[in-house]
Amino acid sequence: MTPERDEIAVVGAGLAGCLLACFLARRGYRVALYERRPDPRTGKVERGRSINLALSERGLDALRRIGLDTQVMADALPMRGRMIHPVAGEPQFQSYSAAGDRAINSISRGALNNALLDAATALPGVRVAFDHRLVGLDPATGEMTFETPQGKVMATAPVVLGADGAGSAVRGQLLGHGLLRESLDFLDYGYKELTIPPLGGDFALDPEALHIWPRGTSMMIALPNPDRSFTCTLFWPTHGTASFASLGSPAAVERHFAQHYPDLLPLAPNLVDDYQHNPVGVLGTVRCDPWQVTGRVGLLGDAAHAIVPFYGQGANCAFEDVVELDRCLDECADDWSAALPLFQRRRQDNAEAIAQMALANFVEMRDKVASPLFQLGRRVEHALERTLPGRYVSRYELVSFSTTPYAEVRRRVRWQHRVLGAVTAGAALLLAGAVGSVLRRGRRR
Known part of the structure; x- marks a missing residue:
């Protein structure tokens, strides 16, 4: 489709971008979603990058507002507490709520993204341009340059919204123009995904818990999937004598897990292959200021304030951003030059608060839960x-x-x-x- 000058441009068709497109279309806007990747509904998922997420009340509140909560929750697996796995002895369950009746929900990031993408593209006035990588942006005019398989493409929008994640190209363009300040605080920890397949056609572990193996200098978690497997995420330093880099051979991998995660080893037949071939992801906190310039270019979600994943609030916080921006547009009668600064004033302190709580929760999960x-x-x-x-x-x-x-x-x-x-x-x-x-x-x- 040919770009239209009156379309609101949303860069990034991930979770936040697709949800934002739904909210904007509901307000009557025409929306162009630009995504650097191919269509995720037809493409192959990159190995070791599934990253389950824990959907909780903030995210569900956003989905309810567009009538998607029931559809999404149909494939959700409620986790009512933490199951703590010591090196020796039986696992111990710790309920999340006093009555034991509340749960966070294990959701496939890819499945949720696809559901939101389907919902956005089903709305009138929403179009998606895949394989469009933003390489140029004039904040004063809204003119954008994209690299595509067919060459460079130009488009112009009255408002450009960056919902393109922690490595945001929109934020990078604003930084290149000298219009914002940025800080990137990376942990010396990374993460690697492992898998526990179904055992005898059923879950190998209790599916109503988020499983944690706290080991002080390292930690592993496991979340259940609808196919009765578990996606495990191992958090470990990226350098040093006890780190991802310290295990070079299959025998070394097996010895390490036999010593530190003995109950996992018999449940994960592909452990060595997963460990050797799945990539190590980075963990960090992104801060920037301001989140908007000229009243026509704005950032939200991870593009404005990425956090570490240890409170399970990254996607929930981004969804809450969309709700708040929608509220600001209501209060400002859809005057973007007023709504975008108001959005930042409303959300920036909250984003910093959850960033700090997420870092503190890493220490709690890694070092304290077994105490x-x-x-x-x-x-x-x-x-x-x-x-x-x-x-x-x-x-x-x-x-x-x-x-x-x-x-x-x-x-x-x-x-x-x-x-x-x-x-x-x-x-x-x-x-x-x-x-x-x-x-x-x-x-x-």
């Missing part, structure tokens, strides 16, 4: 939630099972912890006083 002290703390939190319903709510519940703004979650949890600390300290003083009184009476006798 008896941590497990006691979780039991105390759940007891408080049952005793003080609605008044005491854990961080995990607020992040995963509500749409409370992330920055407000952080403030509320800090306040709760201060109150709990004060109550605990007061109780300790009363107990100490009571014990002291008893001892003094005993001495007088």
Whole structure:
């Protein structure tokens, strides 16, 4: 199809871009989705890049608004808690909610992307141009240059929105024009995907849990799939004597997993092949400012604020961005020059809050979940939630099972912890006083 000058351009036909196209089409806009990849519905998935995601309330809220939640949830697998796998001994289950009734949902990223792409292209006024890699952008005019298999293609749009992920070409163009500042904070950890196939036609592990193998300097997780397999993700340093680079031979791979993940080895017959051939992905946090320029070029989702995956909130946060932008357009009567700056003001503190919480949750999952002290703390939190319903709510519940703004979650949890600390300290003083009184009476006798 021929580019139209009045189309809103959305660069990136991933999760956020497709959802954004649906919301914009619902508002009556004509939308052009530009994607550097071939059509993912017909192409081959890159090995080791499936990356299951955990869809929770923020993402579901966005899908409900366009009537896609029921379709997407049909293939979802609810995970009601963490299953902690020690090196020795039986796995231990830790419920996500006090009542044990709430769950995050294991979803195939590819299947969700395809569902959103189908929904977007079914709407009037939406077109998709695959194999279009953005190589030029004039922020003042909205003129874009794309490289395609047929050569360079030019297009112009009144508004250009970058929803093209952590390596955003739109952000790169704005950076090249000197219109924003950017920081990229990479962890010295990477990730590699492994697979646990079905066992005897059924799940090899409990499918109602997110499985975690916490090992201090490394960690592995596993999420269930509808075909009864599990997608495992191993997180490990990228350099050093204990890192991805330290295992060079099949025998070394087997020895390492036999020592550190002994219950996994018999469940993963293709472990060595997966380890040797699947790529190592990078992990990091992207920050930039501003998120928009000239009121006509904007960024959202990972393109504006990529985070590490340890709270399962990357896609959920991006979906929430789309909802907030839609809300800003309502409030600004579709004046993009007012809506885009308002969107940044509303979302930037929240994006920073979840970025910090995601980094902190990596430490929790890797180092703390197996600790008896941590497990006691979780039991105390759940007891408080049952005793003080609605008044005491854990961080995990607020992040995963509500749409409370992330920055407000952080403030509320800090306040709760201060109150709990004060109550605990007061109780300790009363107990100490009571014990002291008893001892003094005993001495007088």
